[in-house]
Amino acid sequence: xxxSLKELYESFEDDAFxxxxxxxxxxxxxxxxxxxxxxxxxxxxxxxILTFIRYSEEITATLSKLSQFASLxxxxxxxxxxxxxYLNKLNxxxxxxxxxxxxxxxxxxxxxxxEQIIESSLQLKEYAFYLEQIKLRSKYMLTEKExxxxxxxxxxxxxxxxxxQNKLSSTxxxxxxxxxxxxxxxxxxxxxxxxxxxxSKRLAGYQAEMDAYKKIEESSAAALNGIKGEVVxxxxxxxxxxxxxETLIKSRLDKETLDAMLSAMREYLPAFQKYLRRKAExxxxxxxxxxxxxxxxxxxVNITYTYxxxxxxxxxxxxxxxxxxADFTQHAYDNAWLDVxxxxxxxxxxxxxxxxxxxxSRILSNFSGSxxxxxxxxxxxxxxxxxxxxxxxSILNSRYPMPIAExxxxxxxTIVVNAALNNAxxxxxxxxxxxxxxxxxxxxxxIYSRFLFESALFEERKNSVVSVAxxxxxxxxxxxxxxxxxxxxxxxxxxxxxxKPHYYSAGLNFYNFPYAFGLLFSKGLYAQYLKxxxxxxxxxDTLLNATGKELIADVAMRMNVDxxxxxxxxxxLALIEKDIEKFIELSK
Ligand SMILES: [Zn+2]
Numbered sequence: 247x248x249x250s251l252k253e254l255y256e257s258f259e260d261d262a263f264x265x266x267x268x269x270x271x272x273x274x275x276x277x278x279x280x281x282x283x284x285x286x287x288x289x290x291x292x293x294x295i296l297t298f299i300r301y302s303e304e305i306t307a308t309l310s311k312l313s314q315f316a317s318l319x320x321x322x323x324x325x326x327x328x329x330x331x332y333l334n335k336l337n338x339x340x341x342x343x344x345x346x347x348x349x350x351x352x353x354x355x356x357x358x359x360x361e362q363i364i365e366s367s368l369q370l371k372e373y374a375f376y377l378e379q380i381k382l383r384s385k386y387m388l389t390e391k392e393x394x395x396x397x398x399x400x401x402x403x404x405x406x407x408x409x410x411q412n413k414l415s416s417t418x419x420x421x422x423x424x425x426x427x428x429x430x431x432x433x434x435x436x437x438x439x440x441x442x443x444x445x446s447k448r449l450a451g452y453q454a455e456m457d458a459y460k461k462i463e464e465s466s467a468a469a470l471n472g473i474k475g476e477v478v479x480x481x482x483x484x485x486x487x488x489x490x491x492e493t494l495i496k497s498r499l500d501k502e503t504l505d506a507m508l509s510a511m512r513e514y515l516p517a518f519q520k521y522l523r524r525k526a527e528x529x530x531x532x533x534x535x536x537x538x539x540x541x542x543x544x545x546x547v548n549i550t551y552t553y554x555x556x557x558x559x560x561x562x563x564x565x566x567x568x569x570x571x572a573d574f575t576q577h578a579y580d581n582a583w584l585d586v587x588x589x590x591x592x593x594x595x596x597x598x599x600x601x602x603x604x605x606x607s608r609i610l611s612n613f614s615g616s617x618x619x620x621x622x623x624x625x626x627x628x629x630x631x632x633x634x635x636x637x638x639x640s641i642l643n644s645r646y647p648m649p650i651a652e653x654x655x656x657x658x659x660t661i662v663v664n665a666a667l668n669n670a671x672x673x674x675x676x677x678x679x680x681x682x683x684x685x686x687x688x689x690x691x692x693i694y695s696r697f698l699f700e701s702a703l704f705e706e707r708k709n710s711v712v713s714v715a716x717x718x719x720x721x722x723x724x725x726x727x728x729x730x731x732x733x734x735x736x737x738x739x740x741x742x743x744x745x746k747p748h749y750y751s752a753g754l755n756f757y758n759f760p761y762a763f764g765l766l767f768s769k770g771l772y773a774q775y776l777k778x779x780x781x782x783x784x785x786x787d788t789l790l791n792a793t794g795k796e797l798i799a800d801v802a803m804r805m806n807v808d809x810x811x812x813x814x815x816x817x818x819l820a821l822i823e824k825d826i827e828k829f830i831e832l833s834k
Contacts, residue, residue: 247553248322249608250582254315254601258328263315267335270308274342277301281346285353292367298350299373299642305343306641311603312336318599321610324416324591330409337401344397351384375795376642382495386484396480404476404752407469411750414462414469416593422454433458434594434612437745440541441616445529452538452737459741466744467714473752474707489704493756497647498797499763503809507763510815511694515730517823518691521683522732524830534729536737541618541684544833545677549617553586556613556620560627563665564658567775568783571658574634575627578607583630584623588612595747598626598655600633602641607633617681621659628658635790646793648757650801652764653771654790659685660772676832679825686822689765695721695728696758699743704755717743769818770807 255263280301285294313336320329357363360381364370370377387393420436422429424447436458439451459466477489486492494501526535529542551559557579565572578584583606588594596611607630613619632654636644663682670678702720706712712720718740725738743749748757775782789804802809 247584247586248582249318249585249610251315251318251608253604253606254311254318258316258332263312266308266312270305270312270336270339273301273305273308274339277305278342278346281349285350287353287356291357291363292370294353295363295373295377296367296369299370299376303641307603309336309340310641311601314599314601314603318608318610321597322585322589322592324413324593333409334401337405341394341397341401345390345394348387348390348393351380351387352390354381355384355387372640373642379498386486386492386495388483392483400476400752404473407472408750408752411466411469412593412747414465415744415747416591418458418462419590420454420458423450432588432590432592434588434592435614437594438588438612438614438616440538441543441614441618443543445539445542448538448542456741459744462744463714463741467712467717469750470703470717470743471707471711473750474703475711477752477755478704478707489755490701493648497649497760499647499649500799500810503763503799504759506810506812507759507766507815508694508697510766510812510819511690511762513816514819514823515691515694515728517819517826518687519730519732521687521826521829522729524833525680526732526734528833531734533736534731534734536734537739538737540687540733543616543677544680545673545675549674549677550615551617551620552615553613556615556623559620559666560624560662563624563662564627566665567661570787571631574631578609578627578630581606583607584609584611586611586613588614596622596626598629598633600630600636600644602633602637602644605634605637617678618685621662621681621685624662625655625659628655631658632790632793635787636794639791639794643794647798648754648760649763649767650793650798652761653768653793656689656764656768657772657786660768664772672832676829679829679832683822683825683829686765686825689761690819690822691728691732693758693762695724696742696746697756698724698727700749700756700758703743766815766818767802767807767809769821770814771805773817773821774805 255266257263280297285298313333316329316332316336319326320333323329354360354377360377364374364377388396415433418433419430420433422431422436422439433455436451436454439447442448442451481489481492484492486495491501494504522535522540525542525544526533526539528544529535529539531539557575561572561575561579564575585592585608592612593610594612596609598607598609600607609623609626609630611619611622611626613623629651632646632651633644635654636646663678666678667675667682699721702724703712703717706716706720721740721742722738725733725742726735729738739745748754751757771786775786785805789801792801792804799809807814
């Protein structure tokens, strides 16, 4: 099953695509002229800001639509030259926005009564949060010349490195020995062997993956050093205390919240390690769980799905939450919003892209029928539903920060898992519960190891280029600290830094703790849903709708949640601990 992109454009030769490319050029030029000639002291500030907003809306809408078409095309066809070519072109075009944006930000910074100006205009009030965020970020802005130079240089720096890494990993063919026969498979297919029922296949997949990474370890390390080096340099220049501080500001999350969450997570690591040791025992290991058995399916019933079965199941479970969510999902299914199975040249993993301009979404997955593949679909559909709650907002108020980005997705995953659990036999319960705990272990324990790794990587990168050997060492150290005696120290995964694409995006540093926040925030909300039922459902959509225009602590407060209090996170973690106890009980 492949997705349909013609709702965006028919092709790169489509008249609509060509004319939008032209329109974008014109708009960018007009915007530049307007800013450089008309934005100055003495103007009517409300009118000036409003004109800026209109330009921003038009340019953002056109640029997003064009880039989304190119990046979605590239996601299923890494060798598509036109897609890469247009992505580069669009990237270059968007750098032309830097100079006028800096001029405008400087103007905004100089207004001492921004709040009053916003208050005075009904139209501006709608954009209050957006404008305040621009003013906040202007604190870290450099001079106009520097900003322009930086934005041009990043296209040949971090962006180029990131494209290289993407191409290397998505076209990597892996030699793997299966049933005595040597096969050459794409990396995502080999990684999917980790979910195989057959232990020898899981081990063969792991060994093949480790060997394959050797082919791209030096080039990946060069890309990673290039990207992280650029981030370190820019953070220093801009006056951020650290890349983490920059991420927190962008995330609209304060340090107090992050610390509250991390301390609760550390307290609960032993519970997860207990689960991993139990799983190891059940699989016949004595020294903790080897990495290659981390995703081994457990329980006598091995639940698998065809794609239509998975979608029918998801839609039925979503209906227990609300008709709106179920109907929305049915619509996505009927209208080819999903690109489902793995194939060569298609990127690994799964993601959802919300296409605000056409009020739709597209979902990419590498579905091969496992329970976890099914819950991933539910997860991505949650992202799409989040997008659907924002389509009537201005595009400028529709963008939400990373930590809240995983709320709706994990919430939808929880609906599916819990509903499945209720309908299941005892054997199935064990399998489902285990799969859910396994996913949570990724989001809490593995994410914690990634947070440790990335923190250490930034520290090292400040002083020098980090070698392949050092990267592997940092990764192993982080895994040992997070997993403790839960994993077999002789079978860890020293190459996770090649495997996770987030490390290779200069704009997505620390794309790890947001997952943990998303899970724990969602679990907390889900508990509230079970308590409040119907009343919760309407409030939930309002919460999603506010995510583009409020700080996270304020969004949480809409549900009376205080994210500065570790107890909130502890109560969500306690729910997972309860599942772990139940799993251990069932497995006896
Ligand atoms: Zn997600």
